[in-house]
Amino acid sequence: MRLRKVKNALEKLKQHADYFIDEPINLKGKWQKVFNNENPIHIEIGCGKGQFIIELCKQNPNINFIAIEKYDSVLLRVAEKLENLKLNNLKITILDAFKISDYFANGEVSRIYLNFSDPWPKNAHAKRRLTSPVFLKQYEVILSKDGEIHQKTDNRGLFEYSLQMYSECNWGIKNISLNLHADKDKYSDNIMTEFEEKWSKLGPIYRVEAYKK
Numbered sequence: 382m383r384l385r386k387v388k389n390a391l392e393k394l395k396q397h398a399d400y401f402i403d404e405p406i407n408l409k410g411k412w413q414k415v416f417n418n419e420n421p422i423h424i425e426i427g428c429g430k431g432q433f434i435i436e437l438c439k440q441n442p443n444i445n446f447i448a449i450e451k452y453d454s455v456l457l458r459v460a461e462k463l464e465n466l467k468l469n470n471l472k473i474t475i476l477d478a479f480k481i482s483d484y485f486a487n488g489e490v491s492r493i494y495l496n497f498s499d500p501w502p503k504n505a506h507a508k509r510r511l512t513s514p515v516f517l518k519q520y521e522v523i524l525s526k527d528g529e530i531h532q533k534t535d536n537r538g539l540f541e542y543s544l545q546m547y548s549e550c551n552w553g554i555k556n557i558s559l560n561l562h563a564d565k566d567k568y569s570d571n572i573m574t575e576f577e578e579k580w581s582k583l584g585p586i587y588r589v590e591a592y593k594k
Contacts, residue, residue, distance in 0.1 A: 390453040391475075397460040402447075402474040410486035415472060416445040421491035421525075424449055426478045426511060427498055431459030433574040434494075438471045440572075444491075448473040449481075478511060482519040490523045495532040497576045500539035512543035517550045521593060530591040533561065535580055540587040552591045561586040 387393070394401045402408065402415070413419050420443050425434045428448035438446050448471065450456040459473050476484055498511040508515050512532065520530060530552075534540050547554050558564045561571060562581050568588070577586060 385454060387454040387457055390457045394453055394457055394460055397463065400460060400463050400471060400473050402472050405474045405476050405484050409484055410489060412489060416470065420445045422447065422489060423492040424490055425494040425496065428459060429455065430575050431462050433496055433572050435462060436572045438468045442470055444470060446471045449476055449478065451477055478516065482522050485523040487522055488525045491525050491528055493520055493524065493530045495530060496574050497534055500536040502538060510539065510542065512546050514546060514550055517546060517552065524593060528593055533586055533588045535584060535586055544589065547591045551594055553594050554589055554591050556590045558588040559585060561588045
């Protein structure tokens with residue numbers, strides 16, 4: 382799907398100062414001060430248009446959430462959805478997850494959500510997958526002792542690759558589903574992304590939780 386570039390997206394984002402963090406690089410180790418509390422921090426890497434993270438915030442007021450996107454035009458859509466909401470536990474920011482450990486201190490994050498990440502199907506691009514060792518090593522640093530990764534994908538190849546990488550990088554795995562929407566009783570609290578609502582009718586959604594050993 383082609384990204385629709387929005388003119389002056391960054392400047393428009395800055396107008397949403399209640400939510401948008403312009404320079405996240407300066408907040409490493411200081412994110413709880415941003416929220417003015419000591420609640421746990423959960424981040425979603427690649428938040429899309431924000432449906433998942435916004436609903437998660439509504440349901441969990443005692444958790445601080447940070448929605449991360451690489452592209453300002455995409456993040457602007459999240460900001461627009463937030464215009465008429467008053468969520469004190471959500472911040473949105475632009476950063477490249479390839480250097481995520483530059484933005485969060487050791488143990489600063491309690492949970493990472495990876496929802497329908499780019500599968501990067503070519504072997505030459507494997508290191509760009511958000512569950513490659515390049516990323517897992519950084520997640521291990523920024524996650525707390527009991528930190529977890531919650532991953533959903535419709536791509537079987539990415540799912541199998543992720544399971545292999547979790548194993549090779551010494552992560553534990555639990556709550557695996559090969560067809561999330563068929564396991565409605567077990568995952569009744571599942572919050573769907575926009576992508577999930579559209580594509581889950583065409584095939585199974587895979588889900589796994591990974592944790593630090």
